[in-house]
Amino acid sequence: MKQMYSKTQKFKISGKVLFITLFAVVISMSLYGCAKKIAPSSKVIATVNGKPITVNKFKSEIAKFPPNLKAYLQTPAGSKRFVRSLVDRQILVNEAIKDGINKSKAYKSQVSDFTSGLLVQLLLHKEIANKVHVTTADAKAYYKKHFLSFNLPSKVNVSYIQSNSLKQAQVAYNLLKSGKPFAAVAQKYSTAPNAKSGGILGWIKFEQTTPAFNNAAFSLRKIGEYSNIVKVGNNFDIIRLNNIITGKPKPFSKIKNNIVVMMKQKEASKILKSFVKKLRAKSNIKYYYNNLPNLEAAPQKKVIKGKK
Secondary structure (H helix, E strand, O other): OHHHHHHHHHOOOOHHHHHHHHHHHHHHOOOOOOOOOOOOOOOEEEEEOOEEEEHHHHHHHHOOOOHHHHHHHOOHHHHHHHHHHHHHHHHHHHHHHHOOHHHOHHHHHHHHHHHHHHHHHHHHHHHOHHHOOOOHHHHHHHHHHOHHHHOOOOEEEEEEEEEOOHHHHHHHHHHHHOOOOHHHHHHHHOOOOOHHHOOEEEEEOOOOOOHHHHHHHOOOOOOOOEOOOEEEOOEEEEEEEEEEEOOOOOOHHHHHHHHHHHHHHHHHHHHHHHHHHHHHHHOOOOOOHHHOOOOOOOOOOOOOOOOO
16 A cells, blocks of 8 residues: 555645545536445445445446546545545535435436436447457557548648639649649749749648648649649649658657557447437427527628638
């Protein structure tokens, strides 16, 4: 226990702050022992007006905390402080019941909402969480396929052809596909101010330009490669990669956990959509959209055109 306590010294919290933290967490996690029957193997560590808080209850609640806080709560001082927090909560529960809050409409409404949310949460855990499997090999394959997503260039040098219409942009794009030099097509067909220079924009950093232009420019991987037609504001652009300065790559080992979490979330989302779709098909659902209240449309945000 001494060794465990020494490790938790990194977790520095003042006495007052720690008390407030523990108390708030206990309040929010519905932690109080109010069982009428006590298992023979479960010793009582406190009672509040005859209601027991047992060792088994104490252990089960400790297990819900994150590792750093759990380590402290397993020390002699931390254990005693946590028991006092459980006792204080039970005192408040008793007072709330005495005041009849458990019979109020507000209480019953919130209990109903909580119950519904808990049922959904447990159902999703049963149907989804246990079906999501992402291996290290899966994550590594994803990393290789989306290497640039995790290792963006520090800067890229680009040129672009700007057109006022999709039809005009398609003409320029077809000429590029036929082998015409990018600079020559830009000089003849681009409506941008830099058309005379062959459409050269120069060096840009990530997110320095408008989102659509930025994403297209930083998706290009090979020097000389050009994008498809990209809608940028009211114009249509074709972007060419002239040069690239790569940033310091992030090794897979450093971001593996982030990739695994992201892939699990995507997989869980797919399973959820499929699961809900099947349930909809088996349910008798009727919509009464005519009964929806007439809500005023939210004001449209003014779009500010960013620089190229």
